[in-house]
Amino acid sequence: MRTLLLDSSYYPVEVINWKRAIILLITGRAEAVTDYSSTFIRSTHDAFKLPKILRLFSLHKAKKSIKFCRFNVLYRDDFICQYCHGKFHPKDLTLDHVIPTSRGGRNTWENVVAACSKCNGKKGNKLLKEAGLKLNKVPKKPNWSPQIILKLRQDDPDEWHEWFRSKKVAA
Numbered sequence: 001m002r003t004l005l006l007d008s009s010y011y012p013v014e015v016i017n018w019k020r021a022i023i024l025l026i027t028g029r030a031e032a033v034t035d036y037s038s039t040f041i042r043s044t045h046d047a048f049k050l051p052k053i054l055r056l057f058s059l060h061k062a063k064k065s066i067k068f069c070r071f072n073v074l075y076r077d078d079f080i081c082q083y084c085h086g087k088f089h090p091k092d093l094t095l096d097h098v099i100p101t102s103r104g105g106r107n108t109w110e111n112v113v114a115a116c117s118k119c120n121g122k123k124g125n126k127l128l129k130e131a132g133l134k135l136n137k138v139p140k141k142p143n144w145s146p147q148i149i150l151k152l153r154q155d156d157p158d159e160w161h162e163w164f165r166s167k168k169v170a171a
């Protein structure tokens with residue numbers, strides 16, 4: 001059984017095993033957000049429901065260090081070309097600089113979006129207006145952690161997947 005660990009601001013920190021989850025719980029460093037209702041961990045004096053999602057009482061320091069990389073940009077954009085709104089396999093997507101690098105555009109969350117090769121080709125070194133293209137949404141730095149999503153498995157609780165989806169919508 002695995003537990004999703006959040007920090008005090010409900011930011012996902014990592015996926016931990018049940019032993020660590022129980023230690024955090026009994027040492028008063030975290031509280032259960034939801035638990036596995038049918039799974040109990042028993043000690044001589046107590047019985048704990050195994051937490052499904054656990055929230056720390058402290059903030060996680062690594063919060064601001066989301067890595068800017070190809071996968072995270074594609075994930076942020078839902079693997080959807082930000083120009084034609086088509087959904088693509090990651091290998092069929094490219095990264096497009098909204099303001100082309102040749103015109104001073106930078107390699108940042110705010111200036112890089114997922115684009116299919118057809119749209120990327122159409123846009124070339126043009127600005128949005130010049131290419132007659134519009135962005136699906138304003139690109140910005142995400143406030144969730146795609147690194148953890150990568151570790152989620154198909155058989156992990158639905159709440160986890162839902163939690164990430166709702167967090168992402170709020171981003």
Ligand SMILES: [Zn+2]
Pocket residue numbers: 081082083084085086115116117118119120
């Ligand atoms: Zn496209």
